[in-house]
Amino acid sequence: MDRVAGLALWRQIADQIKGDISKDILRPGCKLPTEILLAQQFKVNRHTIRRSIAELVEEGLLKVEQGRGTFVVDYLVDYQLGRRTRFTETVLKQNKNPIAKTLSITTISADRDIAGSLKIDEKTDVFCLETIREIDNRPLAIGSHYFPKQRFPDLIEVFKAEGSISNMLSKFGCGDYERQTTKITARPPTKREASILLQARNRPILVTESINIDKDKQPIEYGVARFSADRVQLVVET
């Protein structure tokens, strides 16, 4: 740090932290060292560090949580909930790069929740598609998508050929499916969920249960999505 130039110390420090963030040395969501540690590293008083942090908070690059620490702000994605809810479209509009990975495709027997949502009999077969949705290479959500086997008997092949749920449903003539309802709750993540989402066990996840219907109002998909609550904000426009 240069203690003579016309540039305030705190501003130089702020610029350096800002540089570390843009150079990805400090990644979104990372915890900064404590103010006391930073003060030692930069050989300045803690108040000087606090002035730098205050500046970057004001700029929206850092966030401070009393008793926990100072963090690089994580990607906050607005996830729009509406009739036409499409992950990829929503994310692209925010100039971010969405990716959906497939974890598994299985056939299971419908439990009460699934059967009730899809309006089929309990214990009939449904396909379960597990996906991970990522934005700029950071996991955002885990999705479980249930489809009635009776209606989509060759779903697995079509999905593998098409590569995405939207495209697959188009092939089945349901390109114009709509979101009927979304139920939203929050809870702590399981160990598996936390490890997939790369998040702490004590940070909550947002859970949405949704039903998608075709143009004849028939339910074609029941989906449960588990979002990292620190990285997403659900938005309802009414």
Next chain:
Amino acid sequence: MDRVAGLALWRQIADQIKGDISKDILRPGCKLPTEILLAQQFKVNRHTIRRSIAELVEEGLLKVEQGRGTFVVDYLVDYQLGRRTRFTETVLKQNKNPIAKTLSITTISADRDIAGSLKIDEKTDVFCLETIREIDNRPLAIGSHYFPKQRFPDLIEVFKAEGSISNMLSKFGCGDYERQTTKITARPPTKREASILLQARNRPILVTESINIDKDKQPIEYGVARFSADRVQLVVET
């Protein structure tokens, strides 16, 4: 317990627990004794207790959390989010008894969030109304409601006279206010929030930020509500 009749032991035990729940001896949200304790009390094997609990979980009366315990399912209120979002109406429809208590009424200077949402200048005065919403005498949510002072100069008097936000807004000629947007996130509660909502620190809260507009599309209220995530489910019908 009668060990001779044609009725299985586990079923008799399940019925007794069910009775305790309906007689309010076991209240919603309460933790049951551990399986081992119940086994001792009923003088049966732990497996027998487990069979009873499994039955009541199936019936939706209990929920089990590994490592934590078995609980009487708590009130799960569906909170509908739409153009006309009104707490009292929503709750009455579900045959429950809503109460709104006022914690405080203060005047503060608008920060960036508040000013941006209400489309007023930063640092102009706003009224802040803090409320607690209860259902059947259990706290459900803490609300912070911000109103521009310029538009509602005598808000405090009118609110005290009317007793509710809806009625107050009616007096101001805004009875037909509508919900424009709702943003939903989740996070752990602060100590204060946990104590007001009577919930554990490690259970998350749902946070909604909403903007209400009058018939001329002017924002008249910016509200932040913090719901106990274990007791509410937000529902979006599209």
Next chain:
DNA sequence: ACTGATTTGTGCGTATGTATC
């Protein structure tokens, strides 16, 4: 980050009553 105590989850083996063929 680790520890020990608590609590539920799971699997094994055994025994007995009850219904059916």
Next chain:
DNA sequence: TGATACATACGCACAAATCAG
């Protein structure tokens, strides 16, 4: 009557998750 299958109940041991310190 006997054979078989199934539901019920008990005992023990360990795995996995939670929680407080």
